[in-house]
Amino acid sequence: MGKHKIAQAFQTVEERGHKAFVPYIMAGDGGLDQLDDQLTFLEEAGATVVELGIAFSDPVADGPTIQEAGLRALENGVTLRKVLATLKESKSERNIPIVLMTYINPIHAFGVEQFAEACDEAGVDGLIIPDVPLEEETLLTPHLEKYDIALIRLAALTSTKDRLTEIAKRTEGFLYAVTVTGTTGARTSFKENLSEHLQALKAQCNVPVLAGFGVSTPEHVQNLTAYCDGVVVGSRIVDLLHKGDRETIKELIAAAKG
Numbered sequence: 349m350g351k352h353k354i355a356q357a358f359q360t361v362e363e364r365g366h367k368a369f370v371p372y373i374m375a376g377d378g379g380l381d382q383l384d385d386q387l388t389f390l391e392e393a394g395a396t397v398v399e400l401g402i403a404f405s406d407p408v409a410d411g412p413t414i415q416e417a418g419l420r421a422l423e424n425g426v427t428l429r430k431v432l433a434t435l436k437e438s439k440s441e442r443n444i445p446i447v448l449m450t451y452i453n454p455i456h457a458f459g460v461e462q463f464a465e466a467c468d469e470a471g472v473d474g475l476i477i478p479d480v481p482l483e484e485e486t487l488l489t490p491h492l493e494k495y496d497i498a499l500i501r502l503a504a505l506t507s508t509k510d511r512l513t514e515i516a517k518r519t520e521g522f523l524y525a526v527t528v529t530g531t532t533g534a535r536t537s538f539k540e541n542l543s544e545h546l547q548a549l550k551a552q553c554n555v556p557v558l559a560g561f562g563v564s565t566p567e568h569v570q571n572l573t574a575y576c577d578g579v580v581v582g583s584r585i586v587d588l589l590h591k592g593d594r595e596t597i598k599e600l601i602a603a604a605k606g
């Protein structure tokens with residue numbers, strides 16, 4: 349479980365000569381009773397890992413598509429506790445690693461130690477917590493280590509060189525290379541020097557480097573994976589899942605297979 353399960357999933361992708369594809373979905377968008385079916389669909393469509401978002405009242409890093417999905421989930425009565433309970437029930441039926449994306453407040457409300465234990469019981473393999481800077485992560489790390497849960501760090505375009513080096517060294521599971529400045533959301537183009545940025549991160553990192561934010565077409569997937577190990581796709585997946593267009597999701601995931 350945990351870090352090792354994530355590492356194994358990436359290894360399988362590499363052995364097949366593919367790139368990793370990590371879809372983001374908002375837990376409880378469409379109702380929590382849909383979650384198992386959504387995870388099974390993504391696993392069967394060839395996703396490497398799933399990033400599962402927890403709806404939050406103040407999602408500072410989220411763009412409009414993810415915010416709206418969060419509102420729908422909150423209207424459905426979704427809470428961190430309910431998501432963990434749902435994951436726990438279907439744990440044995442699932443192979444794909446799960447990474448939870450949540451802000452720090454709900455974790456504090458839960459209690460850090462209890463949260464780590466509940467993640468372990470639910471089969472959560474990693475965490476993305478965008479509002480915990482490097483300086484504050486020791487709040488979490490001892491508890492996550494106890495259960496082998498990966499803390500996936502985000503590398504921002506605006507970080508200094510030294511800070512990027514530190515983030516690349518510390519990250520677990522994979523490095524989340526944010527490809528744009530600003531919030532999440534589909535975009536049409538990326539910065540010109542993004543390829544060098546990704547390659548520089550790759551050179552300093554012992555785990556896969558995945559590019560995320562704004563990735564929304566098969567062309568984006570193919571262009572970016574020339575310089576890194578895979579992609580994270582959020583807003584486009586959330587939008588397609590909400591519309592019920594699963595065929596286009598399959599095509600996006602297939603783009604990572606080259």
Ligand SMILES: O=P(O)(O)OC[C@@H](O)[C@@H](O)c1c[nH]c2ccccc12
Nearest residue numbers: 372409478532533561562581582583
């Ligand atoms: O939606 P996009 O632009 O495809 O970006 C991925 C993103 O949505 C997902 O990884 C995510 C959702 N909320 C976040 C908050 C911080 C970092 C990452 C995220």
